[in-house]
Amino acid sequence: MDRLTCMAVFEATARTGSIAGAARAFDMTPSRASKHLAALEAELGVLLLKRSTRQLTLTPEGEAYLQRCRRILVDVREADDEARSQTGTISGTLRVTAPVAFGALHLGPVVAAFLQKHPRVSLQFSLDDRYGDLHADAVDVALRIGRLANSSLVARRLGACRMALCAAPGYVAANGAPNVPSDLSGQPLLAFSEAVSGPDWTLRDAQGDRYRIEGSTRVSANNVQVLAAAAVAGAGFVFAPTFVLGPLLRSGELVRILPNYHADPLDISVVYSTRTYLPATVRAFVDHLAETLAEPFAWDDAGDA
CATH class of the missing domain: 3.40.190.10 (Periplasmic binding protein-like II)
Known part of the structure; x- marks a missing residue:
């Protein structure tokens, strides 16, 4: 089986916590995803995941291999994005996370407008109020509400959360x-x-x-x-x-x-990783958020808090 696909299925299994979650991410059956994992472990001669009836957990070897996989997969995605950007067409998969209520109430139309402008881009959206680790969670762009701590991430303020x-x-x-x-x-x-x-x-x-x-x-x-x-x-x-x-x-x-x-008030910000090469999909989505989520916000019409 294709090694990169096996690595990507392994990474998605670790990220979602289940083979079924990885299968959904790649539009394949759980049995097919299991075969990719088995092929990867057979090729390496190492057990990467401990399987039980209730959960999957990474072995120590799996933890170490996951970090390498993520770096390799990011490098491959960036190389693909860089090559595609030369044609002027944006394509690929963008992983985005946002706060639960904000995402549910306000991001549907924003996402739809972005996909209409870029029909070859697909989005994987996750709603979570925690400040997750973009690298560990393999997230490209995060919307965050609050006071951001100093970090290696790039933050672009969109407006005030009143x-x-x-x-x-x-x-x-x-x-x-x-x-x-x-x-x-x-x-x-x-x-x-x-x-x-x-x-x-x-x-x-x-x-x-x-x-x-x-x-x-x-x-x-x-x-x-x-x-x-x-x-x-x-x-x-x-x-x-x-x-x-x-x-x-x-x-x-x-x-x-x-x-x-x-x-x-708090800040509504979009954050992303600092990289030597910023993928065109990330740049386009961040710019789109800055254009479509700009003050004055419609929800503040009732007056400032």
């Missing part, structure tokens, strides 16, 4: 509207549990003084959309990005709480 503190009108009518942050003490808060980097429940007044909201976390969830739906249903106060809450504020399903206080 925050809003909201509740359902019925909940406010029944429990009263808070006038200062301390009024929320003891009130039920709906909190996002997977925040990578601030802001926490801290607001500033017009003079810049900071106030920490000290309420009781009634609901903690790893999905902001669930928290927004709970707030609409009257479960308490939600503090979340306007890219989720903006439409609910415009429709009146939620109302802004403490409108004279503001949270520090």
Whole structure:
């Protein structure tokens, strides 16, 4: 069997955690993917994966071989991209990751427009709120929301992620509207549990003084959309990005709480690896994001947080 295909199936198996996941990535049957893995191990004379009924784990030899495979596969992809770029036609597979709620709510039309412009490009999309390792996860481009730490990655800021503190009108009518942050003490808060980097429940007044909201976390969830739906249903106060809450504020399903206080915004950025040669697909996608995800954002029409 073709060695590069075997290596690519092995890398995808390690990345997805299953032979079925690798098979889906390459549009082949799981049995075919297994044959590629078996052929690779037979050729090397080394066991790369430990198989059980529940999971696959890499052997120490598999861990070391995976790192080499990824470097080789990246080099091959870059060589292919460089050759294709000479023709002016962009093609190939681009691996992209983005935060769950942002990707689900806003990236569908962006991706569709990009594919329409570049019909020979295919995308493998993964939604995850964690800041994964682009090299280890074999990701080409990542959209990130938060304050980025210094790293070897290139970051291009797309705009501000503004925050809003909201509740359902019925909940406010029944429990009263808070006038200062301390009024929320003891009130039920709906909190996002997977925040990578601030802001926490801290607001500033017009003079810049900071106030920490000290309420009781009634609901903690790893999905902001669930928290927004709970707030609409009257479960308490939600503090979340306007890219989720903006439409609910415009429709009146939620109302802004403490409108004279503001949270520090986060950055919406696109990041990618620094390489001697930047693949044309990566450059084109980053430029497309900068063009299509530019401020002012439609979801901020309800007003700044």
